[in-house]
Amino acid sequence: MKHRPYGEHWRGIKGYRVIEEVDDYKHNIGGQYCEVPVCKLCGKRMHQIFCFDLKDPKLSELKACGISKLPLVSCLNCAMVWKPQYFQLSNEGRTIKVLNQDSTEDWTQDEEDQLPVPLPETYVKLFEMKDEDVPINEENYDTAFDLFGSEYVCRLLGAPLYEELPKDLECTKCNSEMMYIATITQDLGDPNLISVVDFQIGEMNIFYYICKKCLVIKTEIQST
Numbered sequence: 001m002k003h004r005p006y007g008e009h010w011r012g013i014k015g016y017r018v019i020e021e022v023d024d025y026k027h028n029i030g031g032q033y034c035e036v037p038v039c040k041l042c043g044k045r046m047h048q049i050f051c052f053d054l055k056d057p058k059l060s061e062l063k064a065c066g067i068s069k070l071p072l073v074s075c076l077n078c079a080m081v082w083k084p085q086y087f088q089l090s091n092e093g094r095t096i097k098v099l100n101q102d103s104t105e106d107w108t109q110d111e112e113d114q115l116p117v118p119l120p121e122t123y124v125k126l127f128e129m130k131d132e133d134v135p136i137n138e139e140n141y142d143t144a145f146d147l148f149g150s151e152y153v154c155r156l157l158g159a160p161l162y163e164e165l166p167k168d169l170e171c172t173k174c175n176s177e178m179m180y181i182a183t184i185t186q187d188l189g190d191p192n193l194i195s196v197v198d199f200q201i202g203e204m205n206i207f208y209y210i211c212k213k214c215l216v217i218k219t220e221i222q223s224t
């Protein structure tokens with residue numbers, strides 16, 4: 001099995017907690033640095049949720065992509081995010097186009113509960129995950145889930161926290177297996193973990209994958 005939900009093999013493979021704090025590198029939550037497509041379902045511009053600065057040596061694994069910025073986007077106000085979405089990055093990572101969106105549901109969040117577009121912007125910094133964030137056994141897995149959302153809202157690289165194994169990680173262009181990048185969850189912190197916006201996205205985790213060769217990004221959710 002290639003992607004085991006937990007196991008000793010994750011020990012020592014640490015990713016990063018993404019936390020609001022000023023950094024030497026320009027990592028952001030929110031903002032509109034990139035050219036993001038308009039959502040076909042709700043008609044608003046999609047959210048640039050995070051944008052990571054690939055000059056940061058912590059992200060050297062992703063650097064081979066030939067892009068200098070890595071934006072993680074999706075509309076968070078409608079049903080588009082519920083089914084897999086594929087995006088094409090170009091222009092050094094500053095332009096995002098939709099390749100494919102599978103959602104057929106027709107649901108849009110009530111206007112008063114929608115997240116603003118663009119999301120208010122603030123800095124974030126990458127902190128090495130703690131041991132309890134790394135899913136090496138079943139017990140630890142539950143702890144890791146508890147901390148995710150209550151102490152930080154984005155896991156970057158390292159071990160994914162799957163509820164179930166993802167089935168289809170093939171790049172739509174070249175059929176190679178895509179690489180796991182990050183997972184985003186909602187803000188359950190008290191006080192809020194993200195100060196500039198009440199980051200509520202519902203009970204789901206959004207997983208991001210990339211094909212570094214084709215610069216294709218996939219999103220897929222799992223319910224929490």
Ligand SMILES: [Zn+2]
Pocket residue numbers: 039040041042043044075076077078079080
């Ligand atoms: Zn939408």
Ligand SMILES: [Zn+2]
Pocket residue numbers: 171172173174175176211212213214215216
């Ligand atoms: Zn590919």
